[in-house]
Amino acid sequence: MNYDFDTILDRKNTSSVKWDYFDTELPMWVADMDFKAAPEITKAIIDMTEMGVYGYTMIQDKWYEVYIDWWKQYDTKLEKDWLKYTTGVIPAISTVIRKLTSKGDKVLIQTPVYHVFFYIIDDNEREVIENKLIYKDKQYSIDFDDLEEKIARDDVKLMLLCNPHNPIGKIWSKEELERIGQLCRKHDVVVVADEIHGDLTDPGRKYNPFINISEECRDNTIMIIAPTKTFNIAGLKTAAVCIPNINLREKIFKVIDVDCINDPNIFAIKGTIAAYTKGDEWLNQLRQYLYDNKQLLKDYLKNNIPEIELVPSDATYLLWIDCSRLGIHGEDFCDFLNKKTGLLLSPGVQFGKVGEQFVRINIACPRKILLDGLDRLKRGVELYKNR
Ligand SMILES: Cc1ncc(COP(=O)(O)O)c(C=O)c1O
Known part of the structure; x- marks a missing residue:
């Protein structure tokens, strides 16, 4: 069976920490995924609720x-x-x-x-x-x-x-x-x-x-x-x-x-x-989807936003991006991005002072959403450089 990771879900107003905690258009911060869980898991839960x-x-x-x-x-x-x-x-x-x-x-x-x-x-x-x-x-x-x-x-x-x-x-x-x-x-x-x-x-x-x-x-x-x-x-x-x-x-x-x-x-x-x-087959397909998203992001940064660089990784759907050439400070770049483009990333400084020159992006989302996020990031970097 082919599982669907491309459908865009509307998670706003669902008490989602990712989508409802901050006032933002495109949250790519907290570590959960904008995909439905495997239908096999949902079925187990529905069976419980049907019993009532x-x-x-x-x-x-x-x-x-x-x-x-x-x-x-x-x-x-x-x-x-x-x-x-x-x-x-x-x-x-x-x-x-x-x-x-x-x-x-x-x-x-x-x-x-x-x-x-x-x-x-x-x-x-x-x-x-x-x-x-x-x-x-x-x-x-x-x-x-x-x-x-x-x-x-x-x-x-x-x-x-x-x-x-x-x-x-x-x-x-x-x-x-x-x-x-x-x-x-x-x-x-x-x-x-x-x-x-x-x-x-x-x-x-x-x-x-x-x-x-x-x-x-x-x-x-x-x-x-x-x-x-x-x-x-x-x-x-x-x-x-x-x-x-x-x-x-x-x-x-x-x-x-x-x-x-x-x-x-x-x-x-x-x-x-x-x-x-x-869930194992769903997971196999998810891992491939996430890997393809990572490659897409890597190529996108290289071709469109060469000022920032992906730190190579082999696990998690959270990518760590080196923004040292932009000279960002504390949370200023992420605040700026959110205000100007509606994209919300995690400021690297959250993960310790040593992370100050980085941002973290969550790429566990449909590819269209990822591309939207990358376009916003590109626009945000341009605006940030010229601020
Ligand atoms: C390393 C790590 N540990 C723990 C958690 C959260 O675990 P839990 O929700 O089970 O408390 C996260 C969530 O992002 C995490 O990244």
Whole structure:
């Protein structure tokens, strides 16, 4: 079956964060997709609504099975006991931060990184400590000396790893992950591996689950996974925490219960099961569509807006664009773009000060919308240069 990614959906006035939060014509910021989810998932949800009863929901055995089966494609053997349902990746990370660190402790993140990492560390009254990624020749790499120096500090007990990495769209290599694993083990720093973007890789590419890299990685990690980015079902509020190490697992599973983020809504379990059992062909076609969108954007920038450049990536539908030759500051360029053209992008500075010269664009939309966005971007850059 050929799935449809070309139809333009009207998401305005649907309480969509992407379309209704800001007053804008063309939002290409928050990470959800302007595509319908796979019809197989929608059918599972319609079947529930047709029954018409919205009572309490429990986690079926099938829920565990589908996670275990899905991760086999990554040569990763999950076990039922390792898995626990949570209402989202961020709620789980927030709970882990509270359990494994104390007020004033530092939590390490690799910047530029998903902006919500900053907020949850800050909201829990912990401090961010940044291992700034090195940006050279349009490639990002890890500054391992800086990483070791920082995780060796007594007040750093936790590292949030974004694997693959949002916003730079990088699949970390096994070697990079292995070194992170070794350093964290050596200095007793627990790793939270946020792998929500793991399935969204370029066709033919696979991400490397952190727990699969080595014994050290497996024993020292809280892996958090979900079908929500992959299948565009973030509103179902469904994720899984996976912890192979029994001591860590007992500690964290208990607080997930205490914090009451263990209870699914009526659609969360059915949606997850449908996604992981019936969504694979939809996902294959989606990955090709996203890849083609990325190529289109890359060519468009090269031919029409040579002042700004795409940072090459191999995962996620979030593209990171280097605007350093435009000399943008803070949020000024994105504000300007929105005001003058109606296009809303994410300012790079949201992802850390190191992102200041960048913007992030979400290309998970029908091609016509992408072209509209690129035309607006071109117009905006011209106006910005001549302002
Ligand atoms: C790296 C990363 N983690 C977590 C989330 C959000 O996860 P959830 O909606 O399950 O809290 C996002 C959403 O964009 C993300 O990019």
